[in-house]
Amino acid sequence: MDVYLKNHATAAAKIASLFSFLSPVTTVILVMMVCAIVTYRKRRARLVYHINRIPGPFMLPIIGNGLHVSLGCKDEFLDRIVSAQKMYGRRIGMSRAWNGPIPYVMISKASAVEPILSNPKLVEKSVDYDYMKPWLGNGLLTSRASVWHPRRKTLTPAFHFKILSEFVNIFHKQALVMNEKLAEQLDNQGGFDIVPFTTLCALDIFCETAMGCAVNAQKNSDSEYVRAHKQIGKIIRNRLQKVWLRPDFIFKHTAEYRKHQECLQVLHSFSDRVVQERKAEIVAKRRQVEDLIDLNNNGPAEDSIDCCKKKQLAFLDLLIEGSLDGSGLTDLDVREEVDTFVIGGHDTTAAAMAWILLLLGSDQAIQDRVIHEIDEIMNGDRDRRPTMQELNDMKYLECCIKEGLRLYPSIPLIARRLTEDVQVDDYIIPSGTTTMIVVYQLHRDPTVFPNPDKYNPDNFLPENCSGRHPYAYIPFSAGPRNCIGQKFAILEEKMVLSTVLRKFRIEAVERREDVKLLGDLVLRPRDGLKIRVSRRQ
Numbered sequence: 001m002d003v004y005l006k007n008h009a010t011a012a013a014k015i016a017s018l019f020s021f022l023s024p025v026t027t028v029i030l031v032m033m034v035c036a037i038v039t040y041r042k043r044r045a046r047l048v049y050h051i052n053r054i055p056g057p058f059m060l061p062i063i064g065n066g067l068h069v070s071l072g073c074k075d076e077f078l079d080r081i082v083s084a085q086k087m088y089g090r091r092i093g094m095s096r097a098w099n100g101p102i103p104y105v106m107i108s109k110a111s112a113v114e115p116i117l118s119n120p121k122l123v124e125k126s127v128d129y130d131y132m133k134p135w136l137g138n139g140l141l142t143s144r145a146s147v148w149h150p151r152r153k154t155l156t157p158a159f160h161f162k163i164l165s166e167f168v169n170i171f172h173k174q175a176l177v178m179n180e181k182l183a184e185q186l187d188n189q190g191g192f193d194i195v196p197f198t199t200l201c202a203l204d205i206f207c208e209t210a211m212g213c214a215v216n217a218q219k220n221s222d223s224e225y226v227r228a229h230k231q232i233g234k235i236i237r238n239r240l241q242k243v244w245l246r247p248d249f250i251f252k253h254t255a256e257y258r259k260h261q262e263c264l265q266v267l268h269s270f271s272d273r274v275v276q277e278r279k280a281e282i283v284a285k286r287r288q289v290e291d292l293i294d295l296n297n298n299g300p301a302e303d304s305i306d307c308c309k310k311k312q313l314a315f316l317d318l319l320i321e322g323s324l325d326g327s328g329l330t331d332l333d334v335r336e337e338v339d340t341f342v343i344g345g346h347d348t349t350a351a352a353m354a355w356i357l358l359l360l361g362s363d364q365a366i367q368d369r370v371i372h373e374i375d376e377i378m379n380g381d382r383d384r385r386p387t388m389q390e391l392n393d394m395k396y397l398e399c400c401i402k403e404g405l406r407l408y409p410s411i412p413l414i415a416r417r418l419t420e421d422v423q424v425d426d427y428i429i430p431s432g433t434t435t436m437i438v439v440y441q442l443h444r445d446p447t448v449f450p451n452p453d454k455y456n457p458d459n460f461l462p463e464n465c466s467g468r469h470p471y472a473y474i475p476f477s478a479g480p481r482n483c484i485g486q487k488f489a490i491l492e493e494k495m496v497l498s499t500v501l502r503k504f505r506i507e508a509v510e511r512r513e514d515v516k517l518l519g520d521l522v523l524r525p526r527d528g529l530k531i532r533v534s535r536r537q
């Protein structure tokens, strides 16, 4: 003990003699730096300790499991995550991986998902979302908690039930255009890829409902916008996988960066134009109202003012009216939300509808049952637009949609950066970790869904849902940062799918098992989804 104290005293004396050469200010700075380093190292050691208690693959010094993620075929990202999770996360529903110095914890068990998604303090997205920022800026999907809170509050009313019911007409109109396009494929007995059809239909629907602008994507399918959108998704995925492409100063010197910038130019000029045109219309309308007030010395009738104030506004109008009335949102902020909602609002629903058509085409008995339900509700009428009530009554169709989203959740991975520790059973996932909820696998937990790979819409009959863990099925995420557009999505899908099924019978041309999956920003089939259509008798 004496020797120990003596050694420390000597070390302290040496440090003091070193500091005696330095000015007091430099000494204070040095001491602060030493303290910061000691604290950082302590925190880091704690983080490493807790992460490495979680099962995971063998890792190399410094690069960890980076090679496993970055090397090889870029289309295998989701496959690799799922297989690592199957191998190491089977027992506790969690596994860990180090992407260089960054720890990731993959989760596919409902009881481990709950403490993360339900906690209102854990709403920070992981750094992986930052690679979407040049495109989406601080839109709802990518923004930090401090920016996200007020914006989410502003936008929530735009997806109110009353507004959605006004969209039903547009949903139907665009579904009829899709039917016209499908009719052109009646003679195509070899089959065709359904994904471009649902994608363009969903894009038309979103632009016309939420932003009041008709882009006619279904009629003009080779639009520059659609191509740029597809390409930027690929570039971002590639960058996410390849650690060395992550730093801006490297990425900026690649050919991909030039393509990335070209895509941004196309995408941003589209959304800028939409925002500016709508803003000009709103400003002109306001002027008209002001002129009317000036003309009438007594001012406008009270009830006409009330009617304007009470009207519920759709997404873009809500943002623009807010920015004109001093909500603090700039034109750039509005554009960021437009870009975010266009991707959130059409890619996801498009993928879901395509998968569901393939699934229905693979099981004629299920298709018969859903057609029977629709015919019964519509009294055999195959043309009239369904009312909101009739759509609500299509319960079995809803089960088919939910089951489709279980097997093929449009967003297969949800990542969060933890800002506080989370306890799961005997494990601590420390603050600072990136957690990745593997929704694709969570939805295939055999203890929750027996025979989990089978397409079985009965899984969502009320009697089969009762008692199920609320976080076992989360296609729209859950908790405070869940999907803002989920009611919109289900309603749109019901309208489009029922409109298709009233006219056509669907047959899958390929087996589900043969479809290669791409874990892009959205879960897509690598080579499309081939179906055949015939007119219903």
Ligand code: HEM
Binding pocket: 140, 141, 142, 152, 340, 341, 344, 345, 346, 348, 349, 352, 405, 409, 410, 411, 413, 414, 415, 474, 475, 476, 477, 481, 482, 483, 484, 485, 486, 488, 489
């Ligand atoms: C089948 C269709 C859809 C699915 C499966 C889906 C799924 C999801 C999921 C899982 C999230 C959470 C993402 C995360 O935390 O990383 C999310 C967020 C979001 N979704 Fe959806 N979505 C769908 C349709 C829509 C639609 C139609 C809209 C717009 C009308 C929309 C707009 C958004 C937005 C803006 C966010 C970010 C919300 C926030 O952070 O506050 N989504 N969606």
